[in-house]
Amino acid sequence: MALRISLLGLNQTAVSIGLALQKHTAQLERVGSDADLIAEQKALHLKAIDRIIHNLHAAVEKADVIVLCLPVDEIHSTLEAIAPSLKPGAVILDTSPLSNTVFHWAKTLLPEERYLISFTPALNPSFLTDMDESLDKASADYFQRGLIVITAPPETHADALKLAGDLAEMIGGKPFYADPFEADGLMAMVDLLPKLAAAGLMRAAMNQPGWREGRKLAGRSFLGVTEPLLHLNEQKLLGQTAIHNSDNAIRLLDALIGELEDFREMLLNQDDQALHQALNAAQQQRILWWKDRLEGLWDVPSTPSILPTSGQVIGRLFGLGKRPREQDKGKKSSR
Structure with missing residues (x-):
């Protein structure tokens, strides 16, 4: 059978x-x-x-x-x-x-x-x-x-x-x-965090006084970073994935906020060298990750x-x- x-x-x-x-x-x-x-x-x-x-x-x-x-x-x-x-x-x-x-x-x-x-x-x-x-x-x-x-x-x-x-x-x-806890942590990092970050960026932009005009100019960068909002894991009651994995979501949001605060501090101090190093390190990690992901080894x-x-x-x-x-x-x- x-x-x-x-x-x-x-x-x-x-x-x-x-x-x-x-x-x-x-x-x-x-x-x-x-x-x-x-x-x-x-x-x-x-x-x-x-x-x-x-x-x-x-x-x-x-x-x-x-x-x-x-x-x-x-x-x-x-x-x-x-x-x-x-x-x-x-x-x-x-x-x-x-x-x-x-x-x-x-x-x-x-x-x-x-x-x-x-x-x-x-x-x-x-x-x-x-x-x-x-x-x-x-x-x-x-x-x-x-x-x-x-x-x-x-x-x-x-x-x-x-x-x-x-x-x-x-x-x-x-x-x-x-392990189930490891799996929840990993999926929160690579699937949930990008979606929450996309929502935060979208809300930050749309609540700016200049959004009415700025939306006419938004291009690839804005499109790419907000794309995760179109692939949420719920059908009707949005956000349930975050609610049911809230410990990991909060931990990762804290980490993201910390990185953004570092960028803010660099800009306040006009520290172009620190900003260059941070952006370059992130860029190189992105390139390396995609290379490894394509190979899948x-x-x-x-x-x-x-x-x-x-x-x-x-x-x-x-x-x-x-x-x-x-x-x-x-x-x-x-x-």
Whole structure:
């Protein structure tokens, strides 16, 4: 029997996952479900899914793996809705930039022997400069040369975590196993901070007396630095990612404010040498980072230390070995 993977929320990430799995359709079935009927039909037309199951409960009740590609403000309600329909041993992969908060929701909402794992992709650098998030720009190569941050609660079954790592490799990514607190800190730095900084800059500019005329002159710099505002992680209730990761958000905002205060001090003192050195150091780090990001040759652990080193994970994924439920028979879950 083919392993069923259900994609909930058919955005560009979900459709790209489906496309990357297309060469494995002899061993698995890709199901797609979205509140938007047009998105469902588009994903089917692009051959990113094998079938549409619009009803949320029907989409997950026979699924071995459920991939959540949802706005942060829809994750809790979705977990609450699907929890009664999940079969024992089901693995939920959440692609959002939050770990600890979603784990707390899962512990509260999900029955025993259903496992939620954070599965946050860092995209192929070739796609980073294209800001078009339409489904037409989805690609089977979306995750090549990119890392996929994988983290899970300590009670997660080892096979479930191995399954997540193997799926990451199947879609072209490189698994990056992290502690949940580390993952939240990293995602706050590289995803949340740019969005908050963009909002702060936009508000600072629009509240200036000269904004009415200045907006007519704003060019590449202004466009680029405010672009993150168009890619927030929520659909309706904006800011939930920051609220649920507030400790890291506050720490990073303090760091940013400190850097801006340093620039302010340099300008007050007309210290052109200090300003030159600070800007040059930042510029060189930006150049080096982008070079490294394009190469994607990161040194990361290939397997988490908590997992067994023997056995074929791909066998488990395709149902040829034991699945989490089978290994748990006779054992009481630690949840």
